[in-house]
Amino acid sequence: MANKNKVPKLDDVAARAGVSPATVSRFYNNPGLVAPSTAERIRKAVADTGYVPDLIAGGLASRRSRLVAVLVPEIAHSIFNDTIEEMVNELARDGLIVMLGLTGPDDSGMPALIEAALSRRAEGVILSGAVATEAMREQLQGRGATVIETWGLPEKPIDVAVGFSHTAVGIDVARFLASRGYRRPHLVVGNGPRARMRRDAFVREWTQSGGTRPSEAEVEIPTHFSHARATWRHAMDLDPKPDVIVCGSDLLAQGLIVEAYAAGKRVPQDVAVIGFGNLSIAGEMRPTITSVDLDGARIGREAVAVLRRRAAGEKITNRVIDVGFRLIARESA
Numbered sequence: 001m002a003n004k005n006k007v008p009k010l011d012d013v014a015a016r017a018g019v020s021p022a023t024v025s026r027f028y029n030n031p032g033l034v035a036p037s038t039a040e041r042i043r044k045a046v047a048d049t050g051y052v053p054d055l056i057a058g059g060l061a062s063r064r065s066r067l068v069a070v071l072v073p074e075i076a077h078s079i080f081n082d083t084i085e086e087m088v089n090e091l092a093r094d095g096l097i098v099m100l101g102l103t104g105p106d107d108s109g110m111p112a113l114i115e116a117a118l119s120r121r122a123e124g125v126i127l128s129g130a131v132a133t134e135a136m137r138e139q140l141q142g143r144g145a146t147v148i149e150t151w152g153l154p155e156k157p158i159d160v161a162v163g164f165s166h167t168a169v170g171i172d173v174a175r176f177l178a179s180r181g182y183r184r185p186h187l188v189v190g191n192g193p194r195a196r197m198r199r200d201a202f203v204r205e206w207t208q209s210g211g212t213r214p215s216e217a218e219v220e221i222p223t224h225f226s227h228a229r230a231t232w233r234h235a236m237d238l239d240p241k242p243d244v245i246v247c248g249s250d251l252l253a254q255g256l257i258v259e260a261y262a263a264g265k266r267v268p269q270d271v272a273v274i275g276f277g278n279l280s281i282a283g284e285m286r287p288t289i290t291s292v293d294l295d296g297a298r299i300g301r302e303a304v305a306v307l308r309r310r311a312a313g314e315k316i317t318n319r320v321i322d323v324g325f326r327l328i329a330r331e332s333a
Contacts, residue, residue, distance in 0.1 A: 019041065065123055072129070084300070103128075118139070118140075127150065128151050130192075146159060146307055150163050164325045167198070169201070177274075185242060186246070187199055188219055195221065221248070228256050245271060247274060257289070267287055290327075292327050
């Protein structure tokens with residue numbers, strides 16, 4: 001039991017665990033270098049003594065902050081959740097601390113969060129949103145942190161990019177619908193740059209293949225179930241009415257299916273629906289939702305692998321890592 005009148009020190013932990021103070025320090029700075037049995041003794045000694053390491057002082061001494069900033073637009077019903085969970089779990093295994101920041105759907109909170117991360121000497125900054133300004137890019141490039149842009153493949157990454165091509169998604173969805181015999185697609189486009197990339201690629205592929213220009217509607221991002229009613233009304237007011245509605249999220253697709261059945265329409269016989277993200281709801285709905293599957297967990301693993309290689313002093317030659325995607329055909333289209 002720790003003495004309440006005495007602040008335990010690293011030397012106290014070392015003595016109780018039967019190791020040197022350097023080994024305890026190594027346990028905190030690079031736990032992978034400590035044998036599992038030794039690490040377990042140190043953990044027990046920490047619990048017994050009540051020791052709390054001074055990580056700020058340790059970081060100043062070692063020039064390492066052990067901090068990684070993960071910045072995402074949102075976490076509620078989010079396609080980013082698998083990526084976040086995988087990254088947090090893997091980074092924790094490496095003894096790193098995760099600063100999770102929400103930039104907002106329009107990424108308006110990103111500049112302040114980037115400044116907060118860099119001011120705390122974050123070793124890595126992992127972004128899911130788009131960096132809007134050249135000044136922000138230069139700020140990230142000039143501070144020495146590993147910067148990983150995820151969920152997209154920019155032509156000129158700030159540092160390293162891990163994601164998939166939104167242009168390729170738009171092309172594949174257009175080809176899929178044409179192969180299924182659809183002729184009047186209606187696009188529900190989120191008002192963000194990546195959603196517009198998918199829209200532009202879809203329209204280009206569709207029209208170049210002989211189709212008429214699709215109708216479309218713009219919605220706020222992230223697209224949600226709550227957008228479905230207004231989206232359905234708008235689509236049904238069109239003349240001619242669409243035979244397939246392409247959504248920016250599975251939750252919006254789910255909402256549209258509910259609205260279709262409430263209006264006495266059958267999916268996909270009267271109108272088909274496609275989602276995006278392949279959330280669990282896509283395979284659980286009836287009808288099941290045709291969707292674009294994105295391997296968020298792999299994005300997380302690849303991002304952490306880049307951080308590990310940098311920490312080991314390796315040179316990153318492949319700065320663009322394409323994890324791909326799958327279009328999963330189900331009952332809704």
